[in-house]
Amino acid sequence: MKKIKVTLITGFLGAGKTTFLNNLIKKYPDAKFAVIENEFGEVGIDGSLIVDNQEDIFELANGCICCSLNGELRDVLRNLLNSDKKFDHLLVETTGIADPSAVAAAFIGDPGIASLFELNATVGIVDVKNVIQSIKEDEIAIKQIAFSDFLVFSKCDEVSEETIKQALFQCKLMNPLALTEKNYNGEVVKKDILNLNSFSSSKVEERASFVAGAHSHNHGDTVSYSFTFEGNVDATKLEMWLSVLFQLQFEVIYRFKGIFNIAGESNKVIVQGVRNESKIVIGSEWGVGEQRINRIVIIGKGIKREAIEKKINTILLR
Known part of the structure; x- marks a missing residue:
């Protein structure tokens, strides 16, 4: 239906x-x-x-x-x-x-x-x-x-x-x-x-594609952080990372969007988060010769870039 x-x-x-x-x-x-x-x-x-x-x-x-x-x-x-x-x-x-x-x-x-x-x-x-x-x-x-x-x-x-x-x-x-x-x-x-279809995987890919590297925007306590990193991400570790991220900070994360290169998966994996809820869907196939860059954008209040980077390094990339 x-x-x-x-x-x-x-x-x-x-x-x-x-x-x-x-x-x-x-x-x-x-x-x-x-x-x-x-x-x-x-x-x-x-x-x-x-x-x-x-x-x-x-x-x-x-x-x-x-x-x-x-x-x-x-x-x-x-x-x-x-x-x-x-x-x-x-x-x-x-x-x-x-x-x-x-x-x-x-x-x-x-x-x-x-x-x-x-x-x-x-x-x-x-x-x-x-x-x-x-x-x-x-x-x-x-x-x-x-x-x-x-x-x-x-x-x-x-x-x-x-x-x-x-x-x-x-x-x-x-x-x-x-x-x-x-x-x-x-x-x-x-x-x-x-x-607008802003929650579709194709639109998330389109809007997040401009993220060329790590950068930050802030307005008082409200901040927007972007992260990019190479490498394969283990699916189990991604679920663990999301669980830790939203359990600890769900009250201050307004939106979360991510494109991940999951080990053994030929398609991009799209993750969207709203408060303490997250949704994982399969996106388009990685193109031939396309650099498989993981991209994350987080908007929230009072969140610390260093804490998020630490979770990326200790859970996703270890």
């Missing part, structure tokens, strides 16, 4: 998620959407303000998704699948104070959900007017940017080009792998959002 694609929409308070969601549905008139929109506290968002003339809107009434993940999201997904309403793409809009990694982890770590749904991408809406202040004051704003695969910079018509430039620069420090697009006057985003 073909899996249903899932696009997560995140962004800090007032960034323009509702405008983006409305425009997204207008852009794809032939798509059959199901929308999960979550309330926070006692003041919910009127569904009619999210999508006009759509019936498939399911609101989570017990707070933001990340807080009610253990039960309610699964219940809503089950109700969606058991309903007589047909849909081919699921949109999940988180609140402005929600951590999107909690939602994504359910689609990776829960076998039942993962067998039916497939993550397409996390789209982060960034308010260029206020993003610099937001990331100074609230860690959630940083998490949302660091976790996104595609960043839409909203309200660009309301600020100077210098302000836009500074916002892009700061966000790229936190998330160098993210694709970006500037948005003016609340226009429809040009990028084909429904087919």
